[in-house]
Amino acid sequence: MNKIESRCLLCSQPLKTTISWKAFLTKQFSPTICEKCSARFVPAQSTTALYQYNETMREYLHQLKFLQDVALAKVFRQELYTRFKKEKAIILPIPMHPIKQQERTFSHTEELLKAAYIPYIQLLEKTTTETQSSKNRDQRIHASPLFRLKAGAQVEYKDYLLFDDIKTTGTTLKHAIEVLMTAGAKNVQYFTLIDG
Amino acid sequence: MKYTGWILPPALRDFHEGRIWLKNHSPFLPIDIDKAITHQYFHILEGIQKNPFNKCNRCHNIDPELFTIFECASCQQPCIYCRHCIQMGRVSSCTQLILWTGPTAIKKRKHVLKWTGQFTELQQQAADETLASVKAKRSHLISAVCGAGKTELLFPTVHDALKRALRVCIATPRTDVVLELYPRFQQVFPKTVIHALYGGAPKQDGYAQLVLATTHQLYRFDQAFDVMIVDEADAFPYTFDETLQKAVEKAKKADAPIVFVTATPSLKLQQAFQHESTSFIPKRYHNHPLPVPQFDALWNYEKSFFRGKIPKKLKHWTEQRIVQKEPFLIFFPTVALMEKAALLFQSINKQILAVHAEDPERKEKVLKLRNKEIPGLLTTTILERGITIRNVQVAVVGAESPIFTANALIQIAGRVGRNKDFPDGDIRFFHHGITTKMDEARAKIIFYNKEGFSL
Numbered sequence A: 001m002n003k004i005e006s007r008c009l010l011c012s013q014p015l016k017t018t019i020s021w022k023a024f025l026t027k028q029f030s031p032t033i034c035e036k037c038s039a040r041f042v043p044a045q046s047t048t049a050l051y052q053y054n055e056t057m058r059e060y061l062h063q064l065k066f067l068q069d070v071a072l073a074k075v076f077r078q079e080l081y082t083r084f085k086k087e088k089a090i091i092l093p094i095p096m097h098p099i100k101q102q103e104r105t106f107s108h109t110e111e112l113l114k115a116a117y118i119p120y121i122q123l124l125e126k127t128t129t130e131t132q133s134s135k136n137r138d139q140r141i142h143a144s145p146l147f148r149l150k151a152g153a154q155v156e157y158k159d160y161l162l163f164d165d166i167k168t169t170g171t172t173l174k175h176a177i178e179v180l181m182t183a184g185a186k187n188v189q190y191f192t193l194i195d196g
Numbered sequence B: 001m002k003y004t005g006w007i008l009p010p011a012l013r014d015f016h017e018g019r020i021w022l023k024n025h026s027p028f029l030p031i032d033i034d035k036a037i038t039h040q041y042f043h044i045l046e047g048i049q050k051n052p053f054n055k056c057n058r059c060h061n062i063d064p065e066l067f068t069i070f071e072c073a074s075c076q077q078p079c080i081y082c083r084h085c086i087q088m089g090r091v092s093s094c095t096q097l098i099l100w101t102g103p104t105a106i107k108k109r110k111h112v113l114k115w116t117g118q119f120t121e122l123q124q125q126a127a128d129e130t131l132a133s134v135k136a137k138r139s140h141l142i143s144a145v146c147g148a149g150k151t152e153l154l155f156p157t158v159h160d161a162l163k164r165a166l167r168v169c170i171a172t173p174r175t176d177v178v179l180e181l182y183p184r185f186q187q188v189f190p191k192t193v194i195h196a197l198y199g200g201a202p203k204q205d206g207y208a209q210l211v212l213a214t215t216h217q218l219y220r221f222d223q224a225f226d227v228m229i230v231d232e233a234d235a236f237p238y239t240f241d242e243t244l245q246k247a248v249e250k251a252k253k254a255d256a257p258i259v260f261v262t263a264t265p266s267l268k269l270q271q272a273f274q275h276e277s278t279s280f281i282p283k284r285y286h287n288h289p290l291p292v293p294q295f296d297a298l299w300n301y302e303k304s305f306f307r308g309k310i311p312k313k314l315k316h317w318t319e320q321r322i323v324q325k326e327p328f329l330i331f332f333p334t335v336a337l338m339e340k341a342a343l344l345f346q347s348i349n350k351q352i353l354a355v356h357a358e359d360p361e362r363k364e365k366v367l368k369l370r371n372k373e374i375p376g377l378l379t380t381t382i383l384e385r386g387i388t389i390r391n392v393q394v395a396v397v398g399a400e401s402p403i404f405t406a407n408a409l410i411q412i413a414g415r416v417g418r419n420k421d422f423p424d425g426d427i428r429f430f431h432h433g434i435t436t437k438m439d440e441a442r443a444k445i446i447f448y449n450k451e452g453f454s455l
Ligand SMILES: [Zn+2]
Pocket: A008, A009, A010, A011, A012, A013, A033, A034, A035, A036, A037, A038
């Protein structure tokens, strides 16, 4: 996953591949997208996300998740690494339902973390194959539990940090927090790539 | 083995013949696909071939940078996929491609050519030469100036091939050109099933003996066509490069001839053809010379726009067009500059619009100009070819910018004077310093006129 891209992963324009000593010494990742593409992503207003949702982000998610272009998981590795490198809490990516994951061939939340070399564990599993976006607001809020603990999972009296690609209504995160708190977690926070 | 109770759905055959398709993306029921496979009606290929190096079996990409390896949750092992053709559905190591080898579709021999136009002498000669080449399975280059009536030239060749029950493809790099050609061919060949294929095209039924497609769509065909016509062979984003060459070669049968049609042939193309397989038309169908571009200095135009002012000469040019009720196109080198300028132009006339490649209303805006609902349109190079607007006048702002190659400038100039009632018009290159490309474009146009009128 650490190969140096010579072309932008989004627009295929050649990338300037001069690696500075600073980048080398501070263990920065080499860029995977050009400056032009990078400028189209807008930083989030909140402290619990990196970016705002916009047209560029919609296209990005479409290509990553729908077209299954898992290479794009690398696009935000530097920013994610910077955010998580000093994180003390245990990081838990929001899981996909196993059937869904097999269909997509990968879990995008896990791939985003893997690309940034962020250690994580899985304690939860998804109980339903339905997606949140296929439901209306009311159905989302009153849905039966979306997650349960994985068999043999040990939730300790510790800090946990949930990670998801996007937060829209917050229902997904709310469900996951509930399961973890009930199982004895000390505190559960969340962070997402995108603020929906 | 007995295969009772299953009859091959003709629609399945009609769709899959000549196509190389992701097995799990077929528009037909999985059960029918599986039955067809047990009948050995399909040849199955692995998505990515590993030896001697990674190769995508759909688009034939072999660039190592365009393959990504990942832990696949579907095949439970490291899996490789092709990023080159990913927009058409991902091809990976664990996906299968299917290629039709079953009974072939019924090809009609009765095709009607409904066209009453008259060829000029030069057109007739080129049409005859092309037909002779294709009949002899020889590739052919048609080099004809903008407005020479290149599409019509193809009618006799296409008609002849269809009558011989051959399958014909007309490929072009641009969706706009496919959209422009489709209704014309439907009109001219009313008894022929024609499909128009481009990104986002609707599903079309039946077996198309004539396919109009963007070159990108050719990746989805494999040894399908008996005659391959490549229109606008030089157009951005493909100069006749390896990608296009591969796609064209792959989509046609090995011995199928290729007809290249272009207004600005690259040297490489010109050199590739023998004299007997080349037709040259230096004159427009209406027998009037090509309008020659005028150079007009527009110093520091960029600064001027960013200070909120349209340069005087350009403003005057635009106002003149509006007063004389002549539709106009103004080309800009970048979207950013155009958008800046658009606001200023709208203070001259509110109805002036701007259009660029990603504009979803691109088609509608061009139509508005054609229907005289708006006085003029600002555009990036996307409208440099393929569009025809009666009596259109054209200006290029920043003709010295690198994006305006000599070919692009020739194409842009070629928008002017195409109609026989308005064979002339203004083509103005506004610049901040004359470049060799501008000189080259002008010199070539003057050369064509000389050639055309010495005959
Ligand atoms: Zn880019």
